[in-house]
Every structure is written in structure tokens, then in C-alpha cells.
Amino acid sequence: MTAITRNLPWFIKDLGVSIVGQKCYTSIVENLNVADIECLKYSLSKGLGLGIVVGGSIMKVPQLLLIVSARSARGLSLTAYVLETLAYAITLTYSYRNDFPFSTYGENLFLTLQNVVITLLIVHYNPPASLAARSSLQRTIISLQAAIAFAVALVVLPHSTIALFQLATLPLSLFSKLPQIRQNHRAQSTGQLSAFAVISQVGGCLARLFTTATEVGDPIVSAGFALALALNVVLGIQMWMYWGKDAKDVEDGPTIGVSDEKRPEHHWTPAAHKVEVIVPPASPGRASPRPGARRWSRKVD
Incomplete structure (x- = not known):
């Protein structure tokens, strides 16, 4: 086996020597000395x-x-x-x-x-409040200037x-x-x-x-x-x-008297609020309902 490892092509040998050094290459590759713990650790570290x-x-x-x-x-x-x-x-x-x-x-x-690219993308898609008023190009230029200044x-x-x-x-x-x-x-x-x-x-x-x-x-x-x-x-x-979970919605408060089709994405508990809604009588010409007549009203929970 050593006859093969000692006659590997020159480009393989040069690559091995450049990675682990001549001493460890000779010990581990050419002589197959698996008892050389120091060179084994060094070679593993390099790999x-x-x-x-x-x-x-x-x-x-x-x-x-x-x-x-x-x-x-x-x-x-x-x-x-x-x-x-x-x-x-x-x-x-x-x-x-x-x-x-x-x-x-x-x-x-x-x-x-x-990371610089990811940071620029975050500034582009979700800018902080201090940069939100600026255009996308302006935010990118400011971020690049800060990165270049720190690199210098x-x-x-x-x-x-x-x-x-x-x-x-x-x-x-x-x-x-x-x-x-x-x-x-x-x-x-x-x-x-x-x-x-x-x-x-x-x-x-x-x-x-x-x-x-x-x-x-x-x-x-x-x-x-x-x-x-x-x-x-x-x-x-x-x-x-949190795998597969969406972010929690921010709840701004209850929504009252909104139909299901137009209701925003808020959680509304019916028991939380009660509002008296007065519906006008069917006859628009009458100023007020007859005494004792039933009022047209309903409670909206």
C-alpha cells in the first residue's frame, strides 16, 4: 500500500503538502502512520x-x-x-x-x-424609522458608506x-x-x-x-x-x-359594528361592547312615533 501512496501524482502530493505540511504528509499519507496522533489531529483540523x-x-x-x-x-x-x-x-x-x-x-x-448584503436587504425591505422616509436608493447609499468607512x-x-x-x-x-x-x-x-x-x-x-x-x-x-x-x-x-408558526398579529383594539366582509383582522368579543342602534321609522314624514308605539330599535352585540 505504501508503494502506491509514495508514488502519487505530483499535483496530489503538492496539494497535500500545502495543506498539512511535508512532515505530516510523509507520516500520514506516504508512511500510513495512523499512530501519529499529533499529525492526525493537525490533518483533521486542516480538513x-x-x-x-x-x-x-x-x-x-x-x-x-x-x-x-x-x-x-x-x-x-x-x-x-x-x-x-x-x-x-x-x-x-x-x-x-x-x-x-x-x-x-x-x-x-x-x-x-x-451579511453586508443581507443587512442592505433588511434596510431595503424593512427600513428602520430613521431611514423610512428616505428612498430605497438613499438608504442603500447610506448603508454602503457606513460599511466602507468601518472597513477602512x-x-x-x-x-x-x-x-x-x-x-x-x-x-x-x-x-x-x-x-x-x-x-x-x-x-x-x-x-x-x-x-x-x-x-x-x-x-x-x-x-x-x-x-x-x-x-x-x-x-x-x-x-x-x-x-x-x-x-x-x-x-x-x-x-x-416555532417551526411552521406565523408571527403573532398586533391587536390594536376591538372593532364594533363591522360586517364580516369588511371587518379588519382583529379579534372581537361580542360581550365586550354593546351599542344601541336607533333605526328611523319606515314613514319618513312622521316626526315622532305614536305614543305607546313600539320603537324601531335593536341591540347590536
Whole structure:
């Protein structure tokens, strides 16, 4: 068997060496040394890391398609996506500045770009009150300007400041999920939230905890992934609890005396209000009914 593994085509060997290094490639692939635990863990970490990077490039695509197909961002929290995008961008910059292997953070590049697009779609379909009066083009331009300004700031800021920003990703991760969790709880629905994205994030955080511990060993990055894992698990539980449920309607109050065909979508309890409706007599010329005559009246419950 080793006669085959030691004579693999050059492009396969070069690819393997570029991923796991010459030492581990020789030990695991050429010599089939399955007892080399260190190289096995490193190779597994590299494989998981590359898988996460590839998966991260399409993780948010189902969410994008849900919003575009429904032409609505109902159920998605703008605050949550803005904070999550900031956390992704900071982790991407911090990892790049520290020369971490691309396989340990590469998905953050794709997730940041996808989140920017999702945030723009939320602003387009469900703008906040401060931007609702502006046109769709104006809202898009303002959002893009904010994203570009933050990206430039991450590039020019010194390394020490970026390290502080990385510490800030811990509360950012917390506050990026809490608005979405609260909105799901209040609506008793997850709206246009993608189950694929939530499940993928749970699996990705689990894998990232392993790859970070194996290849990087940065406690700040590991803590961020651990917190993100816990919050994504909460979102996953909400997806399971509210699966197939529509958001609760906002009840503005009872509607009185409206026929079934024209009645708005409100809940009306007949016992809540009683209104006396006086119907004029059949003869319009008579000013008042005869004494003792029956009044034309009825109670509408």
C-alpha cells in the first residue's frame, strides 16, 4: 500500500503538502502512520477548517434567497445583523493581522460579505424609522458608506487597537444574537430566518473550537466561538419550537359594528361592547312615533 501512496501524482502530493505540511504528509499519507496522533489531529483540523471555509462561502445564501423570494425581511433583526457583521469583520482583521492560517478564519471573509448584503436587504425591505422616509436608493447609499468607512478603519487602525476590538467581539456576539432571540420570542415565530444558516453556524462553531485549539491556541478567539455556539444553540431551539408558526398579529383594539366582509383582522368579543342602534321609522314624514308605539330599535352585540 505504501508503494502506491509514495508514488502519487505530483499535483496530489503538492496539494497535500500545502495543506498539512511535508512532515505530516510523509507520516500520514506516504508512511500510513495512523499512530501519529499529533499529525492526525493537525490533518483533521486542516480538513475541518477548509470545509468550514467552503461552507462559509454559501452559508448565508439560503437566507438571501428567502428574503429575495419573499420580498420581505420579516422576522430578521437589523440590529442583530449589524452587530454580527461587525464581529465577523473584526475577527477577520485580527486573524489576518496575526498571520493565522487562512483555514482557521477564512469563512469570516465570506460571511462578512454575505451579511453586508443581507443587512442592505433588511434596510431595503424593512427600513428602520430613521431611514423610512428616505428612498430605497438613499438608504442603500447610506448603508454602503457606513460599511466602507468601518472597513477602512479596520485597515488603518494599529494592531493594539484591533486586539482591543477583538476583545469587544465577545459582547458583540452576545448583543448580536439577543435582539434576534428576543424578536423570535415576542413574535412566537422565526419569520424569514433560515434554518440552514442556524444549523450551519452551530456546526461551524463546534468545528472552529477544535481548529482554533489545535492550530492557533488564542483564548480570545476560542471564547468568542464558545459564546457564539451557545447563542446559536438557543436560536436552533427557537427554530424547533416555532417551526411552521406565523408571527403573532398586533391587536390594536376591538372593532364594533363591522360586517364580516369588511371587518379588519382583529379579534372581537361580542360581550365586550354593546351599542344601541336607533333605526328611523319606515314613514319618513312622521316626526315622532305614536305614543305607546313600539320603537324601531335593536341591540347590536
